[in-house]
Amino acid sequence: MTYTIAQISEKFDVAASTLRYYEEIGLLTNVERTDNGRRVYSDAHVGRLSAINCFKKAGMSISEIQDFFEYEKNEEKSIDDMMRLLRRRSEIMLEEFAESYESYEHILKKLDYYGHIEKAVKQKKQLPKWANYRNKDYHQQALETIMQRLKKD
Amino acid sequence: MTYTIAQISEKFDVAASTLRYYEEIGLLTNVERTDNGRRVYSDAHVGRLSAINCFKKAGMSISEIQDFFEYEKNEEKSIDDMMRLLRRRSEIMLEEFAESYESYEHILKKLDYYGHIEKAVKQKKQLPKWANYRNKDYHQQALETIMQRLKKD
DNA sequence: ATAATACTTAAAGTACACTTTAAGTCAACA
DNA sequence: TGTTGACTTAAAGTGTACTTTAAGTATTAT
Numbered sequence: 001m002t003y004t005i006a007q008i009s010e011k012f013d014v015a016a017s018t019l020r021y022y023e024e025i026g027l028l029t030n031v032e033r034t035d036n037g038r039r040v041y042s043d044a045h046v047g048r049l050s051a052i053n054c055f056k057k058a059g060m061s062i063s064e065i066q067d068f069f070e071y072e073k074n075e076e077k078s079i080d081d082m083m084r085l086l087r088r089r090s091e092i093m094l095e096e097f098a099e100s101y102e103s104y105e106h107i108l109k110k111l112d113y114y115g116h117i118e119k120a121v122k123q124k125k126q127l128p129k130w131a132n133y134r135n136k137d138y139h140q141q142a143l144e145t146i147m148q149r150l151k152k153d
Numbered sequence: 154m155t156y157t158i159a160q161i162s163e164k165f166d167v168a169a170s171t172l173r174y175y176e177e178i179g180l181l182t183n184v185e186r187t188d189n190g191r192r193v194y195s196d197a198h199v200g201r202l203s204a205i206n207c208f209k210k211a212g213m214s215i216s217e218i219q220d221f222f223e224y225e226k227n228e229e230k231s232i233d234d235m236m237r238l239l240r241r242r243s244e245i246m247l248e249e250f251a252e253s254y255e256s257y258e259h260i261l262k263k264l265d266y267y268g269h270i271e272k273a274v275k276q277k278k279q280l281p282k283w284a285n286y287r288n289k290d291y292h293q294q295a296l297e298t299i300m301q302r303l304k305k306d
Numbered sequence: 307a308t309a310a311t312a313c314t315t316a317a318a319g320t321a322c323a324c325t326t327t328a329a330g331t332c333a334a335c336a
Numbered sequence: 337t338g339t340t341g342a343c344t345t346a347a348a349g350t351g352t353a354c355t356t357t358a359a360g361t362a363t364t365a366t
Contacts (some may be wrong), residue, residue, distance in 0.1 A: 006342075016343085017325055025323095036332055038343055057256040062323070079271050086264045093257050097250070103210040104246050111239045118232050159312075169313085170355060178353095189362055191313055215353070 002032075003041040012049050027052065027066060058089055059096065155185075156194040165202050180205065180219060211242055212249065 009016045019039075022028045028048060032040040048069075055065045068085055071078035162169045172192075175181045181201060185193040201222070208218045221238055224231035 004343090015325075018323085020344090021324060036343085037345095038332090054256045054259045057252050058260055059253075075270070076274065079267055079274070083264060083267055083271065086260055086267070090257060090260050090264065093253065093260070097253070097257075099210050100212075100246065100250070103207045104243065104250075106207045107211055107239050107243050107246070111236060111243065114232055114236055114239070117228070118236065121229065121232070157313085168355075171353085173314090174354060189313085190315095191362090 001043055003046070005039045005041070008041045008045065008049065011046070012053065014049075022052075025062065025066070027062065027069070058093060060089060064089075154196055156199070158192045158194070161194045161198065161202065164199070165206065167202075175205070178215070178219070180215065180222070211246060213242060217242075 003011070005016045005019055008014075008019060019028065023031055023039075028045060031045065032042070034040055052065060055068065060068075064085065068082060071082035071085065075082075156164070158169045158172055161167075161172060172181065176184055176192075181198060184198065185195070187193060205218060208221065213221075217238065221235060224235035224238065228235075
């Protein structure tokens with residue numbers, strides 16, 4: 001299959017200018033042209049853009065993604081570099097998951113705390129100095145939700 | 154307790170220039186000065202910087218963080234806005250956790266796939282056209298690791 | 307006394323990842 | 337036939353979040 005820039009742009013929800021930019025910096029390569037100079041993308045480009053999406057969500061910078069494709073290009077020579085890059089990335093992601101999850105819990109705590117305050121304000125009651133910010137049910141449910149999402153395999 | 158800019162800089166692993174910048178844009182407020190004009194930070198600033206750290210890890214932009222503190226300043230008036238911001242953020246985080254985790258799995262898959270290739274190359278054996286990229290043990294272990302990290306409560 | 311250090315300011319500079327602009331080409335439709 | 341719309345290029349511009357520079361002041365160490 002072949003695709004126009006508009007089709008790829010829509011498929012990946014990315015601006016046409018971004019696709020031209022990716023090509024300019026060498027993130028997309030071998031983009032064919034029609035007789036009148038218009039870009040023609042192939043399934044290989046679809047595959048590469050999926051990979052780019054994945055790597056971006058994984059927190060990789062464009063230059064890291066470029067490195068990956070560079071390694072992939074001469075696989076035999078660079079397989080160790082490639083695996084080192086991927087392994088490092090998976091480690092970083094694990095660390096970031098843990099840190100983000102801590103922040104997530106802090107935000108739930110704040111929500112819970114202000115929930116108590118709001119309730120008290122609405123009931124025009126005296127506030128306890130420190131509202132009991134830890135609502136176990138709320139946390140438990142949130143943890144279960146995230147576990148389920150992480151598990152959907 | 155009071156702290157110099159160097160102490161705060163070290164405590165939060167943030168450049169002194171960044172602390173000045175945060176003050177300039179109003180993210181840090183009420184920073185006192187010594188007689189000769191040097192900044193003096195208090196425990197309130199330590200608390201605020203912890204919150205900033207948390208919000209940044211939660212993926213909030215500086216202007217969102219500014220909004221939060223603005224809401225917090227006049228709590229009674231803005232508690233709904235504040236809770237809306239926090240609730241929206243927790244939702245976004247959950248979505249991002251799910252997306253990141255998908256990418257994480259893709260990266261493990263790639264690692265596994267190239268692991269097979271590397272092994273085959275080293276053994277100078279014929280490669281199967283598509284190596285069986287799914288090593289259940291590897292995935293299971295990774296999932297358990299992340300679950301543990303997410304659970305450390 | 308001199309030099310190193312730790313700070314101060316305002317303003318300019320940087321890195322990243324695009325995005326916009328301006329001018330032009332080409333094919334299809336009214 | 338003309339104009340609309342989808343593309344093309346090269347170059348300049350944008351937003352975010354800092355970071356660096358340059359010039360100056362004040363305290364501490366040799």
